[in-house]
Amino acid sequence: MGKIVVSANVSLDGVTQDPDGQEGFKHGGWFKQFVGNDLEAWAKNETEETLRAEVMVLGRKSDEWFATRTPGRTEPWAERMNGLPKYVVSSTLEKPLWTNAAVVKDVEEVSRLKQETRGEILIYGSYQLVRTLIEHRLVDEFRLLVFPVVVGSGERLFRETTDKTPLRLVRSQTIGEGLLLVTYEVVRAASH
Template sequence: MGKIVVSSNVTLDGVIQDPDGQEGFKHGGWFKQFVGKDLEAWAENETDETLHAEAMLLGRKSDEWFAARTPGRTEPWAERMNSLPKYVVSSTSKKPKWTNATVLKDVVKVVSRLKQEVSGDILIYGSCQLVRTLIEHRLVDEFRLIVFPVVLGAGERLFGETTDKTPLRLVRSQTLGEGLLLVIYEVVRAASR
């Protein structure tokens, strides 16, 4: 059975918006500004995570973002990203921009089926709207958050309003380099509380 894993870089106050500074957000570019000498540890973590994944699930904008930056790169992380099967959720796009990708329309129904068909981790990078939909429908199994040492005070946050609580259990926490914190939480299902 597949496991939906949300993997995200976030600021201490939960902002995920414009980490590379290319969206025009006034606080954008925080990734490069605050990763500093921790970049190598961050990259090792991302590579390990990707090498152990079985598929990716993305929203349309994240598909476009990665498709513009990853093909042709030869480091192990990029090669694995390019080779993984990808499922792109979009109500407007008919053709994904990235390789090995399939467009999905009915997100809740299809992701539920995908979890039955894929054995292993199904990674979600970016894709804020998709993540919020999956949280609302209780389809996320795990959150892997790399917390950056900055409070932006404004911006799009990973977690939005939901109709109910989502109980979590801490699986692991560790520092990456000197200033980043990796926290991994699994979603607690009602039967296992």
């Protein structure tokens, strides 16, 4: 069985919205402003993570975002991203924009994919999808790369849920000089 891993760049107050500043959000662009001298260390971490992945799962908007920024790039991270099998979860999309991608229509198909995959199923972006997967108890791990800024407002990775999701800290490490990577594993209730 595969392990669904949500990997996200977040501000200290949990904002994930518009890190590159291209969506027009008034507080966007925080990634470039606060990655500072840590860009190389960030890129190394992202590359290592992507090389470990077997599959990617994305929402429709994330498929569009990556499809316009990744093809044609030759660094190891981009080559791996372009080469990975990808599944775009959307009830409206007919054909994904990114290479090596197929559309899946619902969470049940993601659950089947998890059963059929060995290794990590990586999710970048796709926050609406992530929230749905949390509600369906399909996420196994969160990797949050915390940037040294309080953005103050904007879309956050976590919103209201119908129940608590217990987590266990697996690892925390500094990336470069100012970024913090925290990895939490979802704690599953013991079966009786």
